[in-house]
Amino acid sequence: MLEATLCFPLRGGETTADEPGDRREVLLIEKRRGLGEGWYNGPGGKLEDGETPRECAVRETREEVGLQIDPDDLEKAGELTFLLDGAVHTFCHVYRTAAFAGEPIATEEARPEWFALEDVPYDRMWEDDRLWLPGVLCGRTVRGEFEFSGGKPLDEAAFVDHDLEWDVAVHD
Numbered sequence: 546m547l548e549a550t551l552c553f554p555l556r557g558g559e560t561t562a563d564e565p566g567d568r569r570e571v572l573l574i575e576k577r578r579g580l581g582e583g584w585y586n587g588p589g590g591k592l593e594d595g596e597t598p599r600e601c602a603v604r605e606t607r608e609e610v611g612l613q614i615d616p617d618d619l620e621k622a623g624e625l626t627f628l629l630d631g632a633v634h635t636f637c638h639v640y641r642t643a644a645f646a647g648e649p650i651a652t653e654e655a656r657p658e659w660f661a662l663e664d665v666p667y668d669r670m671w672e673d674d675r676l677w678l679p680g681v682l683c684g685r686t687v688r689g690e691f692e693f694s695g696g697k698p699l700d701e702a703a704f705v706d707h708d709l710e711w712d713v714a715v716h717d
C-alpha cells in the first residue's frame with residue numbers, strides 16, 4: 546500500500562455587501578507525469594521514508610510548484626482510501642491551507658493554475674474528486690473509500706463505488 550498526500554492552497558475570499566458569496570480560489574496543478582498525468586489535482590505525492598504526511602505535503606508542494614508552507618499551517622481535511630480490485634492501492638492524507646509564501650511556478654512535474662471555487666475543472670480531474678473536493682474546499686472534513694476495478698494503473702481503472710463520511714475527526 547502507498548501512503549500519499551494532497552494539498553490545496555487557498556487564497557482570497559474577501560466578500561463585500563455588493564458581492565457576497567465565496568470568492569476564494571484554489572491552486573491546482575496540471576500534472577505533467579506520474580499517476581493522473583494530464584489531469585488537474587492538488588500538489589502532492591508519495592511519502593518518503595521517515596517522513597510524516599504533513600512533511601510530505603509541504604515538500605511536494607515546494608517541489609511541484611515552489612510554494613513554501615509551514616507544516617503547522619496545514620489543516621487536515623480528509624483521509625481517502627483508494628482501492629484497486631479489492632486491495633488498498635493508496636491511503637491519501639488531504640490538507641488545505643490559506644497560509645503560504647511565494648508565487649506558484651511551473652516545474653517539470655506540474656503546471657500550477659488558480660481556479661475560482663465555482664470553476665474547479667472536475668471534468669479534467671479524477672472522477673472521485675467531484676464527490677469530496679467541494680466539501681473540503683468549503684471547510685469540511687471527510688473520510689472516504691473509493692473503489693476502482695480493471696487492473697493497473699489506477700488512473701486507467703474504472704471508478705466503481707464509494708463511501709463517504711463527513712465532518713469526522715481526522716488527525717495529523
Ligand SMILES: Nc1[nH]c(=O)nc2c1ncn2[C@H]1C[C@H](O)[C@@H](COP(=O)(O)OP(=O)(O)OP(=O)(O)O)O1
Pocket residue numbers: 549550551578579580581586588589590591592627635637671673674691699
Ligand atoms: N483517485 C484519486 N483521486 C485523487 O484526487 N488523487 C489521487 C487519486 N489516486 C491517487 N491520487 C494522488 C494522490 C497522490 O498525490 C498522487 C500519487 O501519485 P504518484 O504516485 O504519481 O505521485 P507523484 O506523481 O507525486 O510521484 P512522486 O513525486 O514520486 O511521489 O496521486
